[in-house]
Amino acid sequence: MKNNDIIYRESVLGALRSKAEQLFYTDADKRHPEGGDRTAQLLHELEIYELELQLQNEELRSSYAALEMERLKFVSLFNTAPVGYLILDNRGTISEINETGLQLIYNQGAGIKGKPLKSFIVDDSQHAYASFVERISETDERLQCEVRLKTKKTETRYVQLNGIKAPGTNTDQQSFYITITDVTHAKRNEQELWETTERLNQTLKVSLTGTWMVKSKGEKIFLDEYSKNILDIQNRAQLVPWKALLDILVEEDRPKLNALFSNCDESHEIDLELRLIKRNGHLKTILVKGKSVNPIYGSSYYAGIMTDITDRKRNLQLREETEDIQRRLLRRAAIEAQEKERDNLSAALHNSVCQILYGIRFNLSQLAKQESFKSHLDGINSLLDQAIREVRTISVELTPSILKDFGFVAGIKDMTDRLGRAGFKVTTSIDQRADQLPEETQLYLFRIVQELLNNSIKHSGTNSASVSLCAKNGEVDLIVSDAGRGLSSQLNDAFKKGSGLRGIKNRVSLLNGTMTIEDADGITFKIHLPKGV
Known part of the structure; x- marks a missing residue:
């Protein structure tokens, strides 16, 4: 035919x-x-x-x-195409090549034709090239592979070969049409991306940090393996229903997660601390950070990281507790030093100055027996009696021996009696169970009442105050108030200027208590000490 x-x-x-x-x-x-x-x-x-x-x-x-x-x-x-074109004969020899191909293969034009293409390919890509040629010679389909080419310089060039078999001029021979594309820049970017990703993965792994992503108004959240390990989730799927996360969070933190997913369209950064319940019943604290991403195409979404900060929070809490203990020890040492100095001053006044005054009065009493000196010595004796009373009062205030000998209730009564004789009336309501408190607690409360009443005498502009103390179920509530002028400055400024208020605050802190101040219609100090002080 x-x-x-x-x-x-x-x-x-x-x-x-x-x-x-x-x-x-x-x-x-x-x-x-x-x-x-x-x-x-x-x-x-x-x-x-x-x-x-x-x-x-x-x-x-x-x-x-x-x-x-x-x-x-x-x-x-x-010749002007941006892609290299080659024609290879059945032996792999270059029979035709365009200008772009010349530049890609060896960056020179001389001596390219008539040479096998494999002579320009580096050794570690020879196997891939041979397999490529063998495959295109056995099929009519277009195939591709990536190889590295030699250049004049020390570096190599990554290229992508695309080829297809074509019949030659003789029916018993075949040739190959090859396109060659420079992918060096893409390969380097791919390598840099891989290295960056690997470094990021190692960093995330070491820092116990995972990544997450959720689409706007989405019902599922993307979690990588690190995130699922942090959340203690066994679901192998990368997309997890976000409502499943609510079940493992403590109830107080669930509104935070609800707010996150309901406000996905807002452009703001996320910085949340969430507590979850592990399967063993222990609590874990995770830090969730992220931000809204608005791509050129598609809807916005949230993406970020999550980190297990349980140990960090525990260490921070331990450090704060240690620092608090150190501060309390320093304040306690300072207060104990003050009390010791008060004892020394009280002893000095009682054992030295008072004894001297008693000796002077005794000698003057001997002189008073002589009628000629009696009228002159009456006034001196009166001054000496007043000096002895003042010294004894100072001595008692420095070290209230009645507090040590008879307890807190008696100490407060003695204090208010002495203030009453001086013209300052104090109304008291003291729970008898206060005497059962530890001696240190009684001393601190006594000093607090003493300082507050002294402040009322000096600054309130009134001549009365009230003291109420209730000791019930191991807890103590102390209220000291007056109807005077109140604070003349802001509360923070008052604590900065007044050493007495700072001393009260330190003592309350050492007793693990809390203090509130109401500065209206006078001033009221309310101090609460928890059980166990």
Whole structure:
């Protein structure tokens, strides 16, 4: 059977002959030769053949011009294309290559054609290239691979080869059409991205940090493996229903998570501390950080990290407790030093100054027996009695021996009696169970009452105050108030200026208590000491 090409050629030649005959018979001088004139018939055929050849020649010139035009277009496109083009013969030798391919393969134009492509490929990519050539020779499909090429410099270039098998000029040979694309920049970016990701993964792993993401108005949250480990979630799926997280959070922290998902469209940063209940019943504290991301395409979403800060919180709490203990020890040492100094001063006044005053009064009493000195010594004796009373009062205030000997209730009563004799009235309501408190607690409470009453005497502008103390179930409530002027400055300024108020605050802190101040219609100090002080 004739193939399509032969049939096409015969149809074209037949058309050209018909056209030649038409041209020949249109000439008025041409006539059909007589059937018996053999010479005329031959001339007739030769003339038709001549016209046919002229037409074929014109057709060939026209086809050649069109082909040349197409060839020039192809050559221009072939050489200026941003992608390298190569044609390899069946042995892998470069038979054709464009300018871009020349630059990609060896950065030079001389000596490329006629050389095998594999000679420009680095050793560690030879196996991949050989496999690529073998595969495209066995299939009609387009295949690709990545290899590294040698360059003039020490560095190598990553390229992507795309190839397909094509028949050669001879039926028993085949060639390969290859495109070569420089992917060095992409590979370096990929390598940098991989290294950055690996460093990030190692950092997240060491720091017990995971990543998360949730779409706006989404019902599920993306959690990586680190996040699921932190949350103690066994679900292998990366997308976890966010409502499942509510079940593992403590009830007080669930509104925080609800607020996070309900306000996903807002552009603000997230900084939350959430407590969750582990399967063993222990509490874990996690820190959730993130921000709203608004991509060019698609809806906004939240993305961030979460970190297990349980140990950090515990260590911080221990450090704060240690620092608090140290501060309390310092304050206790300072107060004990004050009390010791008070004892020393009280002893000095009682054992030294008072004894001297008693001796002076005794000697003066001996002189008073003489009538000539009696009138002069009466006034001196009165002053001495007053001095002795003042020294004894100072001594008692410095070290209230009655507090040590008879307890808190008696100490407060003695204090209020002495203030009453001086013209300052104190109304008291003291729970008898206060005497059962530890001695240190009684002393601190006594000093607090003493300082507050002294402040009332000095600054309130009134001559009365009230003291109430209740000791019940191991807890103590102390209230000291007056109806005077109150504080003349802000509370913080008062604590900065007044050493007495600072001393009260320190003592309350040492007893683990709390103090509130009401500065209206006078001033009221309310002090609460918890059980166990």
